[in-house]
Amino acid sequence: MRKIIIFGNSGSGKSTLALKLKGEGLAHLDLDTLAWLPSNPPERRPIDLAFEQIKAFINDNNEWVVEGCYADLLELVKPFANEAIFMNLPVQLCQQNARNRPWEPHKYPSKKEQDGKLPMLLDWIAGYMERDDALSYRAHSVLFQGFQGKKTELTENVK
Known part of the structure; x- marks a missing residue:
C-alpha cells in the first residue's frame, strides 16, 4: 500500500503530482485545505486541530497521498507514510509554474482573484531558501x- 507525503516550495508541482497519483487510485489530501482558519487575515489552524483532520483522512483511506509545504504538519504524517517525495525545484522554475498555474477553485472564488495574488506568491516563492x-x-x-x-x-517538473 502506498502512503506518500509530497512537499516543496509553492509552485514546485506538489498538487500536480498528487493529482496524478490520485488518478492511480490514491486518496488525496491537500494540506492547504486544513492548515488555515477561515479568517481574514489568514491565520494558521492550531496544529492539534489540523492533525485530528489528518488522522481522520489516514484512518479512512488505505492508500493516500498528503501534500503541502507545511513541514510541521508533515512531521505528524511522516510516521504513517512509507514514501516521501521532495519537490526540490529551482526557485525560478517554481515561479514560472506559479505564473502558468490553472485556476484553483478550491482556493480562490475566481481566476481573477487568484491572479491578483500572483505578485505576493512570486515574492513568497523567492524567499524559500x-x-x-x-x-x-x-x-x-x-x-x-x-x-x-x-x-x-x-x-524538475513532473511530466
Missing part, C-alpha cells in the same frame, strides 16, 4: 533527511 519556518527549504530538507522509507528528490 532564506525563510526559517515550517514552509522553508531548511524545514523540508530536515523532513526529507529524517524520513525512513522510500525517498525521492525531484529537481
